[in-house]
Amino acid sequence: MNTNPPAATGSGLPASAASASPEVHTFHRHIVEVVSDSGEGAQKCGQSFGLVSARMGNGAWTVEIIPAEIQPPPRTPGSASGVRIRIGSEPVTNWGDEADLIVAFNEQVLLARHRLGALKRGATILLESMWETHEDADIRRAWDEAMRELADGDYHFVLVPMEEQTLTITENPQRGKNMFILGLLSAIHLRDLDIVRDQIRKTFAKKAPEVAESNIKLMELGAAWAEQNVGFRIDVPCKKPDKAMVVMNGNQAIGMGAMASGMDLCAMYPITPATSVSHYLSDVFETSGGIVHQAEDEIAAIGVAIGASYAGKVAFTVTSGPGMALKTEFIGLAIMTETPLVIVDVQRGGPSTGLPTKVEQSDLLAALFGQPGDAPKVVMAPATIEECFHCMVSARQIAESLRGVVIVLTDANLATGVQPFPRPELDPHWQAHLPDLGPIPKDRKPFSWDEQTGLSKRIVPGQPDGMHTTTGLAHDEASTVTYAPDVNMRANAMRSRKLAVFQQTLRPPPVYGGDEGDLLVVGWGSTKGAIEEAVDRAREQGLAVSSTHLTFLSPMQPGLKDIFRRFSRVMTVEINYSDQPGDPFITPENRRYGQLCLLLRAQTLVDIDCWTRVPGEPLRPGQILEVMRAKLATDGKETA
């Protein structure tokens, strides 16, 4: 499918006036990128475009392109900031492959995307024209050099006098261009301008009404410019969904899910890309009876959450990899004291400070095994924005009923990705209750472990006759410190047994595609949409490829080995590091596998392969399809 409209103009030439009836090109999937220097508002523009498309009934998925600094030097490839919006006639589950249409505020940020291979060959590029004829000779030279490099892409350029146009109605083009572009994109994509106006009013709802109105004027200017100057239109047919939909990013969904679960305390310390959960909650949580406690550090954040959980309702903490490392000792305490706790880890690239704003799935093993000593816990990973919402309700319930720690692993892709999904039907039963403060019967102990299940009912302060000291030291049922071998072995078994009991309540993961075949791809977390799209494309091409996606990583869902047996090849696809076969010194004996792959190999004794990458961006379905083809070309004997 060629998704490119024909050239509106020749390269480097000003856009020609549109004819009375522009040519309309219809696509069912379409990717737009808006990139600017950091701080010029490309994200607000792109997100608004995505929201408008979702409201019109398109499937949509947006991904932020974020530099690590607030204001890196402008007009450099490193300052590229913006958003990719993928829209479709059907639901969109991932960011896709290369972009079809790009709006760039300068040629340097465009170059950044070109160099990353983010742009489709022959893509349409709407580029600010002012730099070509800028008074500064260095800028003109940079433009010329960039244009030579960009010539490789065979792109169709439409030069847009963004600043010149914006200056006709505003004094500060830095703060107006983005809405001008929103109008431009809306006209080109046949968006309903009334919806665009309404979206702008929503975006600026907290500012004075004049702010929204002046932004609407800018948007209208952009739309009018497109009407006059752009000779093509792009139609991505949409239909109004038959059920109520909501749209938000994954971090907002985590925050709302937490409210739906009835948790009342979120203790956190600022860390990218997790912080926006607390931004969202700080705005709305108090009206719903909750507080966001910004602690003095990551350790204190989890400490406050444990203290709050110990004394009352389950609390939660939100962090990312480096914060998880700092919380390690407290996680062990929560597990040892069987204090219910929910921890959200919005994964980013690691190790150490790594790639703060970019996606990775590298915290899985640390989440499972990060504590010294045996520290069994539940680890779950939502795969979509919708699951970010619902998993918080589940996580709270699991933590409460198991008296344990639940780690929710999301990532930077889910955190900033925006997607419409069916509006949740809220249920008051999801809400945590205040703990029972009734007296404790004589025979009840703080850890009256059920011999079969390891489960016990917690006692909270305020309950008469329940007084005891909770301790991270080895303890017996009465919470009395003891180092007796039999007590310690039993207590370890009881804490572990709870996971086995919980595992029995889980269902095998569904298999996407066919029930058997030549290749099964196993994934977890945010890669689901890209993997399933690759499976769809592979099956359209007649390949016997399927996938399965794990929501629970600890304990693992049942039936995995039975599923694996039905495929001649099994491999994981993950965004974390693994050695590539064939690399120097890498042998089957010393190869380090992807994190889920390692777990599955250990758990099932199936010779599972992996394909993992750490590019700092979500995987593309096209890439995964190529991997599938390559894998199918190998001998399929591993799982025999």
Added chain:
Amino acid sequence: MSCSLLSCATEPDRLFEMSDYQGPRARWCPGCGDHGILTANQRLLADEQLKPETTVYVSGIGCSSRFPHYMKTYGFHGIHGRALPLATGVKLSRPDLDVFVVMGDGDCCSIGAGHWIHAIRYNVDMTVMLLDNNIYGLTKNQTSPTTPQGYASNTQPDGSYLPALNPLVTTLGVANASFVAQTADWVPGHLFATLKAAHRHQGFAFVRILQRCPIWTPDIFQEAVMDPAKTELLVHDDGIRDPDTEEAYTTHTWHDPADIHDGRRLASEPGTVRLGLFFRNEAQPRYDVTRRIPLQTAEEKIAHLERELDRHAV
């Protein structure tokens, strides 16, 4: 809370004796100052008639942090240096509970120093005891931040290299400090009076208790213990008063606890052991009060969330 009112109405009057707060026999060394501090706490709870079930002792790690195990209240024996975040969480989630924190000098002033600074500033209502024996005891004789300069230990056998950290001066230097006192395990009347004043204080009441360790630092406080003239009492009508102590310890300094500058001066002068209230200001903002949110029913919360979903509807 309405449920506690209900239980008050139906249960017979309960009168608590000291023994009602006594847990299993303490396993500290004979002669350890912690024993006396434990007794003072049990006496305080009986004196204040606190319900054992609504009283929580939170501690970190170290000799002194075993404290909650020897009480018959609720207790949370946490991890090294982190008692204050736990206690903050308890109080934020359950303002109805009476929260006490017990830390040692390694716990509070070294590994937990960051939390200490911020907890002072949060000024959450709790009674905070620093049991300061100037040494790491449980791990067997390592230099702590409060070990006097020159004092030998297993990690600094030629003597502590640096001047000791002064916990009173540190606390008094933090914005929003609201109650700073010092007492000693060997002056039981003063210890009790100080704990009582601390407990009644609405806010973060920080009490440094000089505490003897008979094993590793037996001589550190010996001069002050043997000769009352070496100890100076801070006295004031608004301060901590204990007539018996004032009779035995006759060196008195009149100090108004509202005067933080004088409090800092008195806390920082080396040499003299000063016991008493250095500073108190109940008007300082309390984080637990500022952040208190009225409870909501599940239905109210769901209604609120429906409105939130409306905002995100497409």
